[in-house]
Amino acid sequence: MRTHVATACAVAALLLGVVTWPAASKAEPGVTATELKIGNTVPYSGPASSYSVLGKLETAFFKMVNDDGGVDGHKIVYLSYDDGYSPPKTVEQIRHLLEEDQVAFTFATLGTPTNSAIERYMNMKKVPQLFVATGADKWGNYKQFPWTIGWQPSYRTEAQIYTKYMLQKLPNAKLGILYQNDDFGKDYPAGVKDVLGAKYDKMVVATGYEATDPTIDSQIAQLQAAGANAILVAAIPKFAAQAIRKVHDLNWHPMFFMSNVSISVGAVIKPAGPANAVGMISAAYLKDQSDPTWANDPGMNEWRAFMAKYLPGADLTDGGYIAAYGLSKTVLQVLQQCKGNFSRANVMKQAANLHDVSNPVLLPGIKINTSPTNYHPIKAMQLESWDGKSWKLFGNVIEGQ
Numbered sequence: 159m160r161t162h163v164a165t166a167c168a169v170a171a172l173l174l175g176v177v178t179w180p181a182a183s184k185a186e187p188g189v190t191a192t193e194l195k196i197g198n199t200v201p202y203s204g205p206a207s208s209y210s211v212l213g214k215l216e217t218a219f220f221k222m223v224n225d226d227g228g229v230d231g232h233k234i235v236y237l238s239y240d241d242g243y244s245p246p247k248t249v250e251q252i253r254h255l256l257e258e259d260q261v262a263f264t265f266a267t268l269g270t271p272t273n274s275a276i277e278r279y280m281n282m283k284k285v286p287q288l289f290v291a292t293g294a295d296k297w298g299n300y301k302q303f304p305w306t307i308g309w310q311p312s313y314r315t316e317a318q319i320y321t322k323y324m325l326q327k328l329p330n331a332k333l334g335i336l337y338q339n340d341d342f343g344k345d346y347p348a349g350v351k352d353v354l355g356a357k358y359d360k361m362v363v364a365t366g367y368e369a370t371d372p373t374i375d376s377q378i379a380q381l382q383a384a385g386a387n388a389i390l391v392a393a394i395p396k397f398a399a400q401a402i403r404k405v406h407d408l409n410w411h412p413m414f415f416m417s418n419v420s421i422s423v424g425a426v427i428k429p430a431g432p433a434n435a436v437g438m439i440s441a442a443y444l445k446d447q448s449d450p451t452w453a454n455d456p457g458m459n460e461w462r463a464f465m466a467k468y469l470p471g472a473d474l475t476d477g478g479y480i481a482a483y484g485l486s487k488t489v490l491q492v493l494q495q496c497k498g499n500f501s502r503a504n505v506m507k508q509a510a511n512l513h514d515v516s517n518p519v520l521l522p523g524i525k526i527n528t529s530p531t532n533y534h535p536i537k538a539m540q541l542e543s544w545d546g547k548s549w550k551l552f553g554n555v556i557e558g559q
Contacts, residue, residue, distance in 0.1 A: 188262030189500045195235040197255035197264045199272065204242035205369055208395045208425040209268050212291055213238040215482035216266055218468040223490065230498035237261060243369065245275035252276045256285060263288055263505055266485050270294045270342030281305045286506045289485050293419065294341045298533040307509055307533045309485055311443055313342060317349025317390065319441050319539055319556060320415045324388050328413060332361060334386030336377050336401060338393055339366035346392035367397060378404040388413040395425045402430035414438045421549065423448045424476035436546045441539040444480050444519050448548035457518030484519045488526060491515055523555040
């Protein structure tokens with residue numbers, strides 16, 4: 159999928175051969191006097207294709223930005239390619255974006271294994287890899303990878319929050335963990351171990367799955383057979399929905415925690431059966447369209463108005479559209495702070511210079527902060543449970559340890 163945004167006057171001038179860019183622009187890939195080129199990869203196909211809504215919204219968001227005049231006289235050219243959630247394909251697409259399309263930087267590239275495959279290349283090239291759409295804890299490694307920055311709360315932090323709550327309610331719990339066998343999934347056992355320490359081996363049984371597996375039914379049955387009375391599922395939407403259905407089909411009733419990346423009503427809860435997920439617990443940092451609490455919220459009304467104009471007919475119950483809007487508003491803040499200097503160095507500098515930034519789709523009390531030594535923009539979350547119709551927040555906004 160490619161989205162090209164260009165002005166007719168710039169095209170005409172190029173055809174006539176009369177355009178001369180300022181000297182500074184010549185040295186900056188992806189930047190001309192009138193355009194800024196940004197790259198992205200997302201799975202429009204494959205096992206994680208439910209996340210394609212992020213790429214669709216981001217494309218629409220930059221169309222809105224361009225309709226409003228762009229940023230400091232620059233229209234945004236947003237090139238979003240399908241990588242099928244396959245790391246080798248991601249590498250291929252990213253090389254094309256950098257070497258052929260000459261993008262200034264990448265934004266919201268989706269997936270832990272896919273971003274892991276390009277991280278060294280991006281840093282070697284000194285190209286900003288902004289606000290990757292994955293919560294792996296390693297995206298905060300500013301010392302080793304100064305050109306790569308995360309956005310959403312760390313999966314490891316999320317797991318710490320679940321474990322603390324579990325210990326309050328079930329001090330002697332036996333926790334079963336189903337995790338995707340990559341850096342995404344492995345952050346969850348690590349976060350649990352941060353809290354349990356020496357008790358981990360006694361209290362936890364964990365099993366993994368591959369993103370290419372057809373089903374995780376056998377792993378769920380294995381966790382039940384091991385005597386788990388609590389379960390934490392760290393899975394992408396396809397397998398999250400399978401896990402909910404399998405737990406229900408087994409007539410198993412553990413304390414059920416679900417990774418925040420797989421709580422979309424449209425992509426997970428509906429396919430699994432809303433009644434099958436009643437009582438399931440997760441942690442949120444974004445407002446949820448299905449929660450009546452936000453029916454008249456100004457921030458969510460802003461999002462709804464955007465959706466109605468730029469993505470009419472889209473499934474408003476899919477939380478991916480909300481996450482993508484939050485991501486897009488954040489990168490727009492960075493571009494505005496650049497004040498027309500879209501060099502790679504300045505883009506990265508501004509991405510690491512966000513202070514108490516509000517965002518219309520974040521929960522109250524949660525703001526975005528970065529610095530040269532803080533590449534985790536969002537650190538707080540709030541627990542929530544599914545009541546059969548919507549997610550209900552409970553407790554206070556909290557941070558991991």
